[in-house]
Amino acid sequence: MSSEAPGRSTLTVASGLSRNAVIIRLEGELDVYAIPILREHMQRVWELPAKPFLILDLGAVAFCDSMGMNELVEVMQRCESRGTRLLLAGVHGVMARVLSITGLRHAFEVFVRFDDAVRLAVATL
Template sequence: MSSEAYRKSTLSVTSGLSRNAVIIRLEGELDVNAVPVLREHMQPIWDLPPHPFLILDLAEVTFCDSIGMNELISVMQRCEARGTRLLLGGVQGVMARVLSITGLRHAFEVFAKFDDALRLAVAPP
């Protein structure tokens, strides 16, 4: 096993609520070392009753590998199973490129600006 597998995660995860949306902000690298950090942070959110929206703010993600992308797909699948609409906000730079290269750009609801995703989530029905 490489020393990379033992590197400490550089991902910071914070969350909050905004009307009918759970907001998760990721900052740093979304890689093999970060997935346990993200999963640990998400567990209490999955324990809550479902909200209509979950917004992942990816504006400050500086790197994303295939393991990170797999985790985003897992989050999407979990949201679909709960009837929660997943929005990816702040998708620019690294994340825009990774989603485009992998062909997953159209699998997610993607917004270049976090505020656009938030506006959709809090708009009156």
């Protein structure tokens, strides 16, 4: 966890569109303070017409608490209700450990490399 003041998020969210995927990059800490930022960003995504894939690039996530994991589960459920496949990309280090410890590793489609998730989305055109 960072040494910044309590109650301040260190998460940044960026996104882009490809032909058949929404790509969202998270950087920083996915914790209780980051949830409002991620939800606000995701609300804009949910307002778009559904794409076949949503790729969450977690390669730059330095910390993830239980609230962050809960939010990822909610994103997965929302994707399922829209007929969108959620791909977690850049899963290594902290995120790999958190997914393993929580037993959620097999609940998600997980890719160590971002490029592998993108390749799957492109190959499914």
